[in-house]
Structure formats: C-alpha cells, structure tokens
Amino acid sequence: MQGKGVKRPRGEMEGGEPEPRDPGAAPASSLFNISMVKLHQSLRRVEPNLRHLVLVANTLRRMQEQMQREAVGPAAPDSPEAPPVGDDLLLSTMDTSISTILEDLGQVEALSPARPEEEQPLAGASGARQEPARTSGPCLGPLELLSSASYLLEDGLEDIFEDIDTSMYDCDLWSPTSLSGFKAFSGAEDSDSKALAGAEDRLDMSDLDYLMDVLVGGHAL
Amino acid sequence: MAGVAGGGGGGGGNDFQWCFSQVKGAIDEDVAEADIISTVEFNYSGDLLATGDKGGRVVIFQREQENKSRPHSRGEYNVYSTFQSHEPEFDYLKSLEIEEKINKIRWLPQQNAAHFLLSTNDKTIKLWKISERDKRAEGYNLKDEDGRLRDPFRITALRVPILKPMDLMVEASPRRIFANAHTYHINSISVNSDHETYLSADDLRINLWHLEITDRSFNIVDIKPANMEELTEVITASEFHPHHCNVFVYSSSKGTIRLCDMRSSALCDRHSKFFEEPEDPSSRSFFSEIISSISDVKFSHSGRYMMTRDYLSVKVWDLNMENRPVETYQVHEYLRSKLCSLYENDCIFDKFECCWNGSDSAIMTGSYNNFFRMFDRNTRRDITLEASRESSKPRAILKPRKVCTGGKRKKDEISVDSLDFNKKILHTAWHPTENIIAVAATNNLYIFQDKIN
Numbered sequence: 001m002q003g004k005g006v007k008r009p010r011g012e013m014e015g016g017e018p019e020p021r022d023p024g025a026a027p028a029s030s031l032f033n034i035s036m037v038k039l040h041q042s043l044r045r046v047e048p049n050l051r052h053l054v055l056v057a058n059t060l061r062r063m064q065e066q067m068q069r070e071a072v073g074p075a076a077p078d079s080p081e082a083p084p085v086g087d088d089l090l091l092s093t094m095d096t097s098i099s100t101i102l103e104d105l106g107q108v109e110a111l112s113p114a115r116p117e118e119e120q121p122l123a124g125a126s127g128a129r130q131e132p133a134r135t136s137g138p139c140l141g142p143l144e145l146l147s148s149a150s151y152l153l154e155d156g157l158e159d160i161f162e163d164i165d166t167s168m169y170d171c172d173l174w175s176p177t178s179l180s181g182f183k184a185f186s187g188a189e190d191s192d193s194k195a196l197a198g199a200e201d202r203l204d205m206s207d208l209d210y211l212m213d214v215l216v217g218g219h220a221l
Numbered sequence: 222m223a224g225v226a227g228g229g230g231g232g233g234g235n236d237f238q239w240c241f242s243q244v245k246g247a248i249d250e251d252v253a254e255a256d257i258i259s260t261v262e263f264n265y266s267g268d269l270l271a272t273g274d275k276g277g278r279v280v281i282f283q284r285e286q287e288n289k290s291r292p293h294s295r296g297e298y299n300v301y302s303t304f305q306s307h308e309p310e311f312d313y314l315k316s317l318e319i320e321e322k323i324n325k326i327r328w329l330p331q332q333n334a335a336h337f338l339l340s341t342n343d344k345t346i347k348l349w350k351i352s353e354r355d356k357r358a359e360g361y362n363l364k365d366e367d368g369r370l371r372d373p374f375r376i377t378a379l380r381v382p383i384l385k386p387m388d389l390m391v392e393a394s395p396r397r398i399f400a401n402a403h404t405y406h407i408n409s410i411s412v413n414s415d416h417e418t419y420l421s422a423d424d425l426r427i428n429l430w431h432l433e434i435t436d437r438s439f440n441i442v443d444i445k446p447a448n449m450e451e452l453t454e455v456i457t458a459s460e461f462h463p464h465h466c467n468v469f470v471y472s473s474s475k476g477t478i479r480l481c482d483m484r485s486s487a488l489c490d491r492h493s494k495f496f497e498e499p500e501d502p503s504s505r506s507f508f509s510e511i512i513s514s515i516s517d518v519k520f521s522h523s524g525r526y527m528m529t530r531d532y533l534s535v536k537v538w539d540l541n542m543e544n545r546p547v548e549t550y551q552v553h554e555y556l557r558s559k560l561c562s563l564y565e566n567d568c569i570f571d572k573f574e575c576c577w578n579g580s581d582s583a584i585m586t587g588s589y590n591n592f593f594r595m596f597d598r599n600t601r602r603d604i605t606l607e608a609s610r611e612s613s614k615p616r617a618i619l620k621p622r623k624v625c626t627g628g629k630r631k632k633d634e635i636s637v638d639s640l641d642f643n644k645k646i647l648h649t650a651w652h653p654t655e656n657i658i659a660v661a662a663t664n665n666l667y668i669f670q671d672k673i674n
Contacts, residue, residue: 031507034565046317050405050424051455051474052570055511058453062507 035060237656239619240672241612243297245282246665248610258661260648264328264336267652270298270659271338272666273323277307279340279393281351298668302351304393307342319344325410327419329432337396339419343406346421348397348432354390358382402428402438409459415466422459427471429483441489442471442481457572458518465524468493472529476513480540496538498545508560508569516572521581522653528584530575533557535586535596550596550603553588555626555637568642579654587646590635591662592622608646608660608667619669 038056042048247256255276262271270282283301310319320343329337335352360382364370405423412419420441421428427442442459446452455474462468467483479492500509512532520527521537526547529536533554536546552573556563563569568589575586587593588605596603605622612619625634648661656671 031561031564038567046315047406050452051457051514052567054452054455055474055514055570058510059507062510066507 032060032063035063237671239606239656239658239669241614241617241619241667242657242670243668244610244613244665245280245298245668252664256664258648258664258666259322259324260326261650261659261661261666262326262328262338263650263652263659264338265330265653267654267657269301269328269336270650270668271326271328272659272661273306273326273340274664275320275322277305277309277321277323277342279304279306279323279326279338279349281336302391302393304349306340306347306349307345310344324407327410327412329412330416332416339410339412341407341410341421344400344403346399346407346410346430347395348399349393350396351391351393354392355386355388356384357387359385397432397435399430399435399438402430408457411460411469413461413466414464418466420459420461420469422456422471424455427456427459427469427489439487441469441483441487443488443490457515460518460520460527463520463522463524470518470520470527472515472518474514475510476515476531478515478518478527478529478538494540494543496543496546498536504557506560508564511564511569512560517574519575519577521577522579523581526581528575528577530573530586532569532571532573535575535584537584537598548598550584550594552586552594553592553624555624559637563642566642568645571645572647573645574648576649576651578651578656585649585651585658587649587660589642589645590640591644591646592624593646593649593660606669608662608665613667616672618672 035056039053039060042053042056246258253276255274255278257275258272259275260271260273263269264271268284270284272280272282274280279302280300281302282298284296284298287296306323307321309321311317312319322342323340324343325339325341327339329339329348331337335350338349338351340347340349359366360380362371362376362379362382363373399421403421403423403426405425407421407423409422410419417433418429418431421430421438422442425443425445426440428438429441430438442456444454444456453475457472457474459469459471462470468480469483470478470480472478476497478496480494480496481489482493483489485491485493500513515529515531517530518527525540527538527540529538529546530552533556534552535550537548537550539547560569573587575584577584582599583595583597585593585595591608592605593608594603594605605624606619607622620633623631623634624640625631625636630636644663646660646662650659652658658669660667660669
C-alpha cells in the first residue's frame with residue numbers, strides 16, 4: 001500500500017489475488033513467494049512472532065493442499081498457470097520443512113528457564129506447576145534438511161544459531177538467566193531495583209549457594 | 222445528524238452527537254517509535270485514564286472536578302502521573318532484547334486512597350501503586366528542614382512534628398514484580414472478580430497469579446504440543462468473567478473461543494464451552510484463517526455476552542449459544558477484496574481491540590485512516606468517525622465519515638485506495654458509565670464525549 005492519497009493502478013491491485021472459487025485458476029505463485037519470504041523473515045528473528053509464524057505456515061499449507069489437489073485433479077496439462085514441476089517437489093517437501101522449522105523452534109525455546117518439555121502436570125487440588133531448574137540443556141543436533149528444500153531452511157536456521165556459543169550451555173546451572181531467575185524470587189516483596197539488578201549482583205552470588213538451593217528445591221525458576 | 226451511543230444511565234431515544242474534547246500528544250509529523258500508544262484503559266470509576274506506550278511509559282490522566290459555573294462542560298482529563306513502567310531488558314540466553322512496550326494495562330478496583338494497576342510487557346507483569354501525598358511533616362528532632370542531621374548534643378528539647386500541607390505529589394511505586402513465568406509473548410492480563418487473583422496469557426499458556434505472590438503462578442491452560450512441529454494454533458486473548466470468578470475465556474488464531482471453568486480441573490485444557498462459527502464456504506480463500514484470527518475478546522458488563530474482534534468484523538456471542546454469534550457487525554468489509562495486498566504489507570496481521578459502553582448497548586472498534594466505528598446494538602445503526610487534528614476544535618461535532626467502495630465517489634467520501642493504512646486505531650476505551658471515549662491514534666490520544674441535544 002502506498003502512503004495516503006496515492007492511488008494504486010487498478011491492474012496492480014487486482015493482480016496476484018487468489019480465486020480459489022474458480023478451480024481453473026491456479027493460486028498466484030507470487031502469493032506463494034510472498035509467503036516464503038515472510039516465513040524466512042520470521043525465522044530470521046531470534047524470537048519470532050509465534051502468531052505471525054503459525055498463520056503464515058498454515059496459509060502455506062493451504063496453498064500446498066490446493067496445488068496438490070489441482071495436480072491430481074483434471075487440470076489441463078499445458079495450462080500456463082499450472083505450477084512448474086519444481087514447485088510440486090518443493091511443495092511436497094514444504095510441509096515437512098515447516099514442521100522441522102517449528103520443531104527446531106521448540107528446541108530453541110526449550111533452552112529458556114521456563115518449564116521443560118517433559119514436565120508432567122501435578123495432580124491434586126493445588127494444580128500448581130512449579131518450574132524446576134533445568135539441569136541439562138537439550139542437544140542441538142543436526143537438522144534433517146531435505147535437499148530440494150534446503151534453500152528454504154539454510155538462511156533462517158543459521159541465523160538462529162550463529163550467535164549462540166553452545167559451549168556456554170554445557171552446564172546449564174551456570175547460565176546467567178537461571179541466576180537472574182533465582183534473584184527475582186529471593187524475596188516476597190522484591191522492589192524492582194532488586195529484580196532488575198545489574199549483572200554484578202548475579203555474578204557475585206556464590207555458585208555453591210545456588211547449587212544448594214536448587215538441590216533443596218526451594219526456588220522455582 | 223444522529224450519532225451512535227448508549228446511555229450510561231439515561232434512556233434510549235436521545236440523539237447523540239460525538240464531539241471533540243481533548244487531544245494529548247505531540248503534533249509532530251515525525252513520530253518517535255517510543256511514543257506510540259500501545260494500550261488505553263479507564264479505571265472502574267472512569268476518573269482515571271491510563272495509557273501505555275512502546276517506550277515502556279505509563280501516563281495516567283485524571284478527570285478534573287466539574288466546574289459548577291459551567292454545568293454543561295464536562296471535566297477535562299489532565300496528566301496525573303507519568304512513570305517508566307518497564308525498561309528494555311536483555312535475555313542473555315537468547316541474545317535478544319526484551320521489548321519494553323506496554324502490551325496491556327488493567328486497573329484493580331479501588332480499595333483505599335491509593336490506586337493500583339497491573340502493566341505488562343512481553344514477559345513481565347508489574348503491580349504499581351499510585352498514591353497522593355499532599356502533606357509533609359515538619360519539625361523533626363533529629364534533622365533540620367534541609368534534611369541535614371542535627372548534632373545530637375545540640376538537641377535540648379523534644380518536639381512533636383506537625384503535618385503541613387504541600388503541593389500535591391503523585392507517586393508511582395512498583396509493589397510486585399511477576400516475572401519469569403512466560404516463555405512466549407504475553408498478550409493479555411485480566412483481573413479476577415475476586416480481586417485477589419489475575420491471569421496472564423501468552424501465545425501458548427495461561428497462568429493464574431495471586432496478587433500477593435510473585436514467585437509462583439499456576440498454569441491453567443497449556444496448548445503447547447508435545448512436538449512443536451504440530452503447532453498450528455496460538456492463544457490470542459484471554460479474559461476473566463466479570464462476575465464468576467471461576468470462569469474465563471481465551472480466543473485463538475483459528476477464530477475459536479474456549480470458555481473454561483477452573484472448578485472442573487486444575488489444568489483447564491478441556492474447555493467447558495467451545496464457540497466457533499462455521500466457515501462460509503462461498504467466501505473461502507487462502508486468507509480465511511488469518512482474517513478469522515481473533516485479536517480481542519471482551520465480556521459485556523452484564524456477563525451474559527462476549528464480543529470478539531477478527532480482522533473484518535466484530536461478533537457478539539451469547540454465552541449460552543456456542544455454534545454461532547448472535548450479532549455480527551462488519552467493520553470494513555471493503556477490505557475483503559484487498560486482502561492480498563494487506564497480506565503483502567502485513568496489515569492483515571494488525572490486532573484491533575474492541576470495547577463495550579457502560580450499558581452494553583453499543584460497541585466500538587478501530588479501523589484504518591484513523592477511522593473508528595461504533596455500533597448501536599438496539600437500533601442497529603452504525604457510524605464511522607475520524608480522529609484527526611482537523612476536527613480538533615473544542616466541542617466541535619464529529620462528522621460521520623464514509624468510505625466509497627466503487628463507482629462514483631461522492632463529495633466527502635474517501636475511496637478505499639486512498640486510505641492511509643499506517644494510521645490505524647488499534648486501541649480504544651469507553652468510560653464505564655458515561656459517553657466519553659478515548660481513542661489512541663499512533664502517538665496521540667483523542668478524547669471525545671457526547672453532546673446531548
């Protein structure tokens with residue numbers, strides 16, 4: 001969209017709009033490209049907007065289903081608007097790629113101090129879900145990249161990992177964020193000056209004290 | 222020209238007109254990102270109006286007492302307190318900055334002379350106490366008026382300090398910090414009718430807090446799949462029922478609303494009620510899901526209805542009927558044919574809020590080009606108004622606006638292609654009892670009120 005007052009030429013507005021009601025018209029490949037770009041951009045961020053990511057991924061899946069339906073349907077083989085063969089292969093692997101992307105997002109998220117994947121809900125009236133400290137980080141193993149779709153994942157995933165030095169996370173107890181979480185719960189009525197204390201407060205705390213408290217289980221993260 | 226409003230206490234049949242009252246914020250064309258208003262909320266009495274912005278600041282306006290000599294002029298809202306609620310934080314683990322933008326402000330009901338509110342950014346909720354000080358003590362024994370300590374050997378007499386009036390000072394102090402309970406971005410907070418607990422919701426989880434306890438929260442909803450690759454839906458908004466302290470709702474990116482009862486189980490993953498309108502097959506498109514994604518959900522004051530906002534419409538649901546809404550209002554249907562472009566520039570992901578008036582007879586929501594829309598549920602009349610500097614003369618009556626969707630454009634109409642999609646009204650608020658509305662237009666806050674003919 002342009003700024004205010006500037007009119008878009010009529011042709012420009014209408015081009016690229018999908019008309020799924022008309023089975024003969026294929027979805028515009030430009031829409032597909034736009035969606036892929038959005039997915040890329042979303043993944044480039046260290047903490048993607050989950051709602052945006054999920055909606056774009058679902059839209060891509062819809063387009064994939066549509067294209068697959070058209071591919072098997074009685075569409076004219078030499079229709080100029082049919083997606084090229086390369087796209088078919090791309091689409092068939094796209095779903096798995098999206099799944100892999102989201103799975104990897106789950107692994108990245110799991111590094112954060114809030115609840116680990118395998119925690120079970122507590123039975124009982126309180127229903128409280130305390131969040132124990134993580135005692136081991138998940139392994140960031142190699143992803144299974146599908147060759148034909150590898151270009152989709154390459155940039156996004158490298159960006160996610162390029163500034164993470166995994167040697168820091170070999171022992172999660174020393175992670176600064178765990179310490180900061182501990183600090184925030186050290187008093188019932190912490191003023192913000194304590195909770196938002198500078199790094200020096202966290203680093204001053206004895207590692208052994210922290211270990212003891214974690215073992216005693218007295219502090220939720 | 223009749224406007225749309227609901228009588229806070231008065232009967233129907235009045236012809237309301239909306240008038241400009243005030244505008245807050247800079248007039249600069251160049252808007253600093255930090256000044257963009259991100260939330261607006263009246264308190265329970267309507268005497269206080271809070272705004273939060275992207276820079277993490279909270280500004281509270283207070284309504285002045287009405288002037289007896291001019292009984293028809295309503296009290297103005299003037300700045301009462303300004304404070305920095307959230308600062309940008311750095312998450313060392315993920316190497317990213319946590320935005321200080323205030324996502325939501327919710328007031329607590331007033332219980333003493335001080336006012337309390339909850340403000341939240343993406344990760345941390347804070348309880349703020351706003352209190353007035355209009356007296357100070359004078360005549361201390363151990364220190365003199367400058368605050369310097371007196372030499373104890375020079376003190377020969379004892380006196381009782383006395384309280385003297387001083388210029389009103391409004392202080393805001395953080396009383397609780399509720400941190401480290403959300404992996405994902407917080408989109409909603411809602412104070413319970415028990416006035417002791419509140420909920421906070423992020424993309425995948427909802428937590429229940431006690432206002433006194435900061436080191437623990439109860440997880441009551443968790444929609445995170447065992448494998449993230451199966452993720453297809455996120456939580457978009459959540460709210461407690463206004464009267465039943467065990468009931469809350471949450472909406473999703475798939476256009477569904479789930480009502481949960483906390484008495485049924487500790488973890489409310491199974492809903493008590495499931496609200497979804499079946500998709501209209503004739504209007505199906507690739508964007509169907511995106512435009513059905515609910516951006517806001519609000520209970521009516523009566524607690525009998527709830528309202529949801531999706532990209533193109535506002536729907537009113539009867540809590541007793543799950544299969545379809547009882548009322549649907551089109552906000553800007555003319556955008557339906559432009560969805561592709563709106564997807565391209567990401568406008569289709571804009572999250573508009575909606576609100577009820579005090580008597581639940583009217584609803585309001587924002588649109589583009591600084592337009593906002595109001596719907597009268599009884600008369601079924603609707604009106605489009607604009608928040609602009611041009612119509613900002615004191616007590617000037619707002620002229621209804623109209624968007625031309627095709628064919629010949631009449632005078633005073635604006636064509637769809639001329640709409641400014643950078644001017645979006647995402648946040649609006651309605652006074653709890655009177656016809657006063659606050660509309661956030663980027664960095665400006667407009668206050669409009671009715672003018673009874």
